Amino acid sequence: MTSRTVRPLNRARIASCVLVNLCATPGLGSLLARRVWAGTGQLLLALVGFTLIVGWMFDLFHRVYLQQLGDPVPPDTSGWMGRWGLIYFGAGWLWSLVTSVSLLRQAKADETAGQKAEPPRLADLPGQPPKLS
Numbered sequence: 001m002t003s004r005t006v007r008p009l010n011r012a013r014i015a016s017c018v019l020v021n022l023c024a025t026p027g028l029g030s031l032l033a034r035r036v037w038a039g040t041g042q043l044l045l046a047l048v049g050f051t052l053i054v055g056w057m058f059d060l061f062h063r064v065y066l067q068q069l070g071d072p073v074p075p076d077t078s079g080w081m082g083r084w085g086l087i088y089f090g091a092g093w094l095w096s097l098v099t100s101v102s103l104l105r106q107a108k109a110d111e112t113a114g115q116k117a118e119p120p121r122l123a124d125l126p127g128q129p130p131k132l133s
Contacts, residue, residue, distance in 0.1 A: 009033060014107045018100040026089075026096035033103050042096045049089025056082035 009017075014033060021029025027043030059078035066073050 008110070009103075009107070011107045011111065014103045018103060021096040021100045022093070026092040030096060030099045030103075033099075035099055035103075038095065038099050042092045042099070045088050045092030045095065049085045049087070049092060052081045052085030052088065054085075056085060 017029040017033040019029070020032060021027070021042075025043065026046040027039045027041070030039030030042055033039075056078050059076075059081070063073050063076065
């Protein structure tokens with residue numbers, strides 16, 4: 001078994017995690033940023049919401065198809081799937097927003113805590129002739 005060293009999250013990686021979290025899949029960016037419990041919860045909420053919304057859309061398209069064929073259309077009983085799907089997906093997205101703000105604050109705090117990279121002075125580089133004053 002090999003041991004992996006866990007590198008600290010830098011600002012660029014956190015920015016990409018936030019972008020994935022808010023613009024692609026809620027929870028996936030949190031998982032990439034090593035927030036396992038939050039990311040798993042967000043991803044589950046988003047997947048449940050997505051599944052319910054797809055079920056609602058399937059029922060809607062089926063009823064429209066039946067109407068176009070002139071067949072009898074059953075009453076709309078799938079409105080609850082659309083509402084709850086939106087609620088679940090929205091809850092997952094809002095939770096990922098909170099986690100993303102937390103990640104950005106952590107990056108800013110780490111940066112101000114002395115992790116700013118200061119460029120070396122040219123006179124201190126090896127192989128440079130000593131500076132004459």
